[in-house]
Amino acid sequence: MRQYSHRMDALIQQLYADAGSLTQSVAVFALGGYGRRELCLHSDVDLLILFAGVIGGEDERFLHAFLNPLWDLGLTIGHHVREVAEGAGLEADNSEFLLALTDARPVVGDATLLDQFHGAADVARTNARTLEALKGLIAERHAKYNGTLYQLEPDVKESPGGLRDLFGAQTIAKLTDPLLLANGGSGARALEDAEEFLLRVRSVLHLEAGRHHNILSHEVQERVAERLNYAGSTPSQRVERFMGDYFRHAKAIDRSLRFALKAAPAPIGTNLVRGTDGIRFIDTREAAERPETWLALFQAALDGGCAVSDDALTCVGQNAGRFAAEAFCPTTRHREVLLHFLKPRPGLYARLSEMHDCGLLGQMFPEFKAINCRVVRDFYHKYTVDEHTLLTIRNLERLVENPVRDRERFGRLLGELQEPELLVLSLLYHDVGKWTDEDHTIESARMAHQMFERLDLDPHQRAEVDFLVREHIKMSLIAFRRDTEDPEIVRQFAQFVGTEERLKALCLMTLADVEAVSRETLTPWKEELLWRLYVDTYNHLTLTYGDEVIDREQSLHSTLLDHRPDDVSVDEVAAFLEGLPRRYLQLFSVEAVYQHVRLSRDLAPDAVKVWMTRVASGWELTVLTHDRPFLFSNIAGVLSSHGMDILRGFAFTKPTGLIVDMFHFTDEERFLELNAEGEGDLLRTLTDVVLGRADIAARLRGREQGVFRRKLPGFAPVVHCDNESSRRYTIVEIVAEDAMGLLYRVSRAMSESGCDVDLVLIGTEGRRAIDVFHLTRAGAKLTSAQQADITGNLQRVLEGRS
Amino acid sequence: MKLIKAIVRPNKVDDVKAALEKLQISGMTVTEVRGHGKQKGHTAIYRGQEYNVSLLPKMEVEVVVPDSMADDAIKAIIESARTGEIGDGRVFVIPVLESYKIRTGEREA
Numbered sequence: 028m029r030q031y032s033h034r035m036d037a038l039i040q041q042l043y044a045d046a047g048s049l050t051q052s053v054a055v056f057a058l059g060g061y062g063r064r065e066l067c068l069h070s071d072v073d074l075l076i077l078f079a080g081v082i083g084g085e086d087e088r089f090l091h092a093f094l095n096p097l098w099d100l101g102l103t104i105g106h107h108v109r110e111v112a113e114g115a116g117l118e119a120d121n122s123e124f125l126l127a128l129t130d131a132r133p134v135v136g137d138a139t140l141l142d143q144f145h146g147a148a149d150v151a152r153t154n155a156r157t158l159e160a161l162k163g164l165i166a167e168r169h170a171k172y173n174g175t176l177y178q179l180e181p182d183v184k185e186s187p188g189g190l191r192d193l194f195g196a197q198t199i200a201k202l203t204d205p206l207l208l209a210n211g212g213s214g215a216r217a218l219e220d221a222e223e224f225l226l227r228v229r230s231v232l233h234l235e236a237g238r239h240h241n242i243l244s245h246e247v248q249e250r251v252a253e254r255l256n257y258a259g260s261t262p263s264q265r266v267e268r269f270m271g272d273y274f275r276h277a278k279a280i281d282r283s284l285r286f287a288l289k290a291a292p293a294p295i296g297t298n299l300v301r302g303t304d305g306i307r308f309i310d311t312r313e314a315a316e317r318p319e320t321w322l323a324l325f326q327a328a329l330d331g332g333c334a335v336s337d338d339a340l341t342c343v344g345q346n347a348g349r350f351a352a353e354a355f356c357p358t359t360r361h362r363e364v365l366l367h368f369l370k371p372r373p374g375l376y377a378r379l380s381e382m383h384d385c386g387l388l389g390q391m392f393p394e395f396k397a398i399n400c401r402v403v404r405d406f407y408h409k410y411t412v413d414e415h416t417l418l419t420i421r422n423l424e425r426l427v428e429n430p431v432r433d434r435e436r437f438g439r440l441l442g443e444l445q446e447p448e449l450l451v452l453s454l455l456y457h458d459v460g461k462w463t464d465e466d467h468t469i470e471s472a473r474m475a476h477q478m479f480e481r482l483d484l485d486p487h488q489r490a491e492v493d494f495l496v497r498e499h500i501k502m503s504l505i506a507f508r509r510d511t512e513d514p515e516i517v518r519q520f521a522q523f524v525g526t527e528e529r530l531k532a533l534c535l536m537t538l539a540d541v542e543a544v545s546r547e548t549l550t551p552w553k554e555e556l557l558w559r560l561y562v563d564t565y566n567h568l569t570l571t572y573g574d575e576v577i578d579r580e581q582s583l584h585s586t587l588l589d590h591r592p593d594d595v596s597v598d599e600v601a602a603f604l605e606g607l608p609r610r611y612l613q614l615f616s617v618e619a620v621y622q623h624v625r626l627s628r629d630l631a632p633d634a635v636k637v638w639m640t641r642v643a644s645g646w647e648l649t650v651l652t653h654d655r656p657f658l659f660s661n662i663a664g665v666l667s668s669h670g671m672d673i674l675r676g677f678a679f680t681k682p683t684g685l686i687v688d689m690f691h692f693t694d695e696e697r698f699l700e701l702n703a704e705g706e707g708d709l710l711r712t713l714t715d716v717v718l719g720r721a722d723i724a725a726r727l728r729g730r731e732q733g734v735f736r737r738k739l740p741g742f743a744p745v746v747h748c749d750n751e752s753s754r755r756y757t758i759v760e761i762v763a764e765d766a767m768g769l770l771y772r773v774s775r776a777m778s779e780s781g782c783d784v785d786l787v788l789i790g791t792e793g794r795r796a797i798d799v800f801h802l803t804r805a806g807a808k809l810t811s812a813q814q815a816d817i818t819g820n821l822q823r824v825l826e827g828r829s
Numbered sequence: 830m831k832l833i834k835a836i837v838r839p840n841k842v843d844d845v846k847a848a849l850e851k852l853q854i855s856g857m858t859v860t861e862v863r864g865h866g867k868q869k870g871h872t873a874i875y876r877g878q879e880y881n882v883s884l885l886p887k888m889e890v891e892v893v894v895p896d897s898m899a900d901d902a903i904k905a906i907i908e909s910a911r912t913g914e915i916g917d918g919r920v921f922v923i924p925v926l927e928s929y930k931i932r933t934g935e936r937e938a
Contacts, residue, residue, distance in 0.1 A: 510840045512916065552861035556839065556886050562875045747877030760877035797876060 054136030188277025
């Protein structure tokens with residue numbers, strides 16, 4: 028059979044050469060039994076003819092010139108013709124083809140085309156689909172034979188315990204675990220013997236029948252027993268002995284197949300399977316040379332809620348030292364995958380611990396090696412620095428699902444973080460500086476900067492991680508050692524953290540860090556102190572920032588001026604900043620501020636400057652114009668009318684009437700993606716609506732009706748009026764179920780009540796919208812009656828009663 | 830002997846400890862406690878919703894001093910823990926009848 032396969036190879040190579048010139052790369056691959064070089068005398072010759080590009084007229088001519096002689100020779104050809112690009116839909120291809128492909132072997136032409144074909148495919152899904160298809164075909168075939176291998180006239184190929192079962196078991200092993208059949212069932216040796224026996228019998232059958240015939244009928248049994256030199260004085264004795272061997276081998280195959288079906292791990296990724304002992308590599312030798320694939324091993328375990336298997340950890344452990352940190356995340360995509368991996372969720376601590384124990388964590392993050400088993404003697408820490416660090420991450424992940432009583436409030440904060448993976452990255456680095464006895468926060472931040480370069484973090488990500496690492500003990504010092512009932516302490520702390528996002532991250536970092544010191548360190552008492560500082564600071568940041576505006580003196584001395592571009596004058600910057608809340612400077616980058624300065628130059632009363640930029644998690648829209656009635660609700664309405672989901676945003680109004688609004692939103696309905704003119708259309712509509720040239724209400728009506736048809740929200744909306752926190756504004760806080768057009772409806776209700784919407788902070792937490800509006804009416808705070816009036820109006824709007 | 834039990838603001842514990850150490854009083858017990866005095870806690874607002882802060886975090890400092898030093902110790906605690914605002918805390922003085930060292934069983938006067 029091997030020799031016959033070689034001869035067939037030579038024939039195909041000759042016909043390929045004689046078939047004429049080629050306009051593109053083409054290759055011929057042997058499939059199935061021929062691919063395994065087990066071509067029986069009258070077996071089908073299964074071929075895959077793969078073209079690099081689109082098959083054209085010239086290629087059709089080539090195909091005919093190549094295949095016709097094979098048919099003329101009387102061979103039964105099973106041919107599949109494919110283009111490389113079709114690999115992308117491979118998992119949906121027919122199941123027999125998928126199975127045949129598992130034995131594909133290049134015969135002639137550009138052998139790399141098969142790699143390209145597979146490269147375009149989703150390997151994990153294709154493997155899973157192949158496995159499922161194989162299981163289905165086996166069950167179907169066995170049913171035809173009533174599920175028993177003890178057939179009096181068995182088909183050596185199709186019957187249970189026949190060659191198809193043997194190849195089925197081998198394919199399962201190939202797709203899941205190459206050593207599978209050596210570890211259970213009948214064992215590798217028994218299978219080799221069975222294969223040899225059945226192939227010999229099949230060859231005799233083909234020879235005897237002179238055609239593709241695989242059934243061992245009674246009369247054929249005698250001839251086969253004789254040809255295979257079975258001893259016995261009568262034909263029935265020889266047949267009895269021969270069939271005895273047949274059933275022995277068929278049983279061996281059946282046993283191994285049953286084992287393979289039962290014990291085969293499930294394919295779950297490229298070169299990855301899930302077995303009873305966890306996630307492991309299918310081919311450890313291949314994995315050993317590809318460190319950039321290792322993170323997928325741990326990600327798969329995280330996704331599957333299981334461990335990484337011991338042999339996979341051993342493979343990683345034995346090879347990790349051979350590679351530099353860059354080898355694990357060589358491309359932007361790999362670095363994104365790493366950050367995704369670090370999102371806090373149950374199991375992250377366990378996976379990071381596995382990575383640490385096998386030496387991978389230290390290779391990926393060399394700075395972490397500095398604290399490997401590091402002992403710092405003090406009165407409170409109970410674990411080595413590396414374990415303390417990993418425990419902080421465990422504490423964080425415990426907030427994600429079913430946090431213990433009183434921890435739900437911290438769990439919600441974690442859910443609100445835009446990039447919680449940055450918090451995990453910060454925790455991973457917060458104590459790396461403890462390798463030295465100097466101030467560890469400064470050293471940790473210095474070491475983190477080395478990681479920033481390797482992971483190519485963007486400036487915002489660097490700033491967030493640097494802040495958290497450098498200042499990770501600040502909040503505990505204030506919460507536990509300072510008088511947090513003193514508003515001045517809270518004010519200073521609020522100024523120090525600057526934004527709610529940083530406050531939440533620092534609060535969670537403090538909680539996780541203190542709890543990881545020892546089991547006793549984070550008492551409910553300390554937890555309460557921390558929460559109160561968080562609440563007071565959050566309230567300060569969201570409720571009183573309107574009182575803290577940039578005055579002339581501050582604007583002239585802003586650090587912004589140090590980097591002032593040539594086309595912007597000091598006076599221009601100072602004039603622009605004056606009167607804006609100080610928070611403005613914390614929410615916009617230096618570049619954005621200069622852009623605002625430029626665009627606000629000589630801004631005519633009826634002019635609107637509006638632009639959009641694509642950001643990592645959606646879009647940002649910025650509007651610069653002069654204040655006018657219903658401005659904020661109109662902008663929110665235009666976004667909602669285009670199906671945009673507003674997640675975050677800010678609105679600032681200067682005493683001069685200049686407004687700067689920024690909305691962060693996602694395009695849930697893919698309007699911008701599917702419409703080439705979508706961005707221009709949205710901006711034009713927005714300008715028209717803002718300038719009063721178009722009405723947004725009609726456009727939104729249809730969508731609003733859809734909103735009101737929704738079933739009632741799971742929690743009652745909260746509207747809270749606060750006339751105490753700010754000297755200048757009445758503050759309205761709204762917490763409600765997020766819905767399309769919500770921001771439009773509530774801000775419109777405010778404007779209809781005669782209020783000026785001067786400052787707004789928009790936020791969302793899952794399905795919950797958390798919006799804070801700073802209002803005035805005729806330049807003053809609202810009276811009690813006006814507050815009652817607007818609260819009632821808002822409640823009606825939120826409950827869908829108006 | 831007197832047992833002085835002082836309920837103070839958490840951030841004042843270090844000051845109280847320093848003031849007592851100046852008087853050569855070094856042995857003390859510090860406990861995290863929660864409670865309220867006349868201030869009866871207060872109502873805080875988070876995201877538009879009220880939540881009750883009825884029990885405030887405080888620290889309890891306990892020292893046992895000879896009768897002769899009790900007045901100085903009380904004075905030191907009050908001076909070091911005072912801010913002048915509501916919620917500064919309380920000092921309780923309790924007579925101690927007997928005191929024993931557990932290690933030796935020795936009775937102290």
